[in-house]
Amino acid sequence: MAGNYRKERDMKAFETQMREEDLAYKRKLEEEKYVREHYLRIAAKAREEKVWIFDPLGKEWYTPDEFEATFKLYIKSPEDVYARIKFKDPFEAIVEAHTKTGEFIQRVLDYAKKISSENEVNKKPSQKK
Secondary structure, eight states, X not given: OHHHHHHHXXXXXXXXXXXXXXXXXXXHHHHHHHHHHHHHHHHHHHHHHTOEEEETTTTEEEOHHHHHXXXXXXXXXXXXXXXXXXXXXXXXXXXXXXXHHHHHHHHHHHHHHHHHHHHHHHHHHHHHO
């Protein structure tokens, strides 16, 4: 008789655990559906405005289609996504990148000149000896 009670109790615990896991799984599916709908809206807005989606934190550019495809890899909260992304015209980004690249090249050249002149200064005293 005690064995039957134990089996019943174990079975009830098992059924309760299965119900809880099923509910958790259904909740997760609903959350993913909610997030997916927001990603689709963001991509649709980008398509409508004929822009791309830029993530300043990751410094990544996404076409609307790429953004849709990455929704699971991205942030899970739509609110975080809205706060994080920017809609930008990729052609404006090319101009920006060109300007920043030019500035970066100039900084590298200035640094190289500085290092070169420091090396020249350091060589002169050792050559006199």
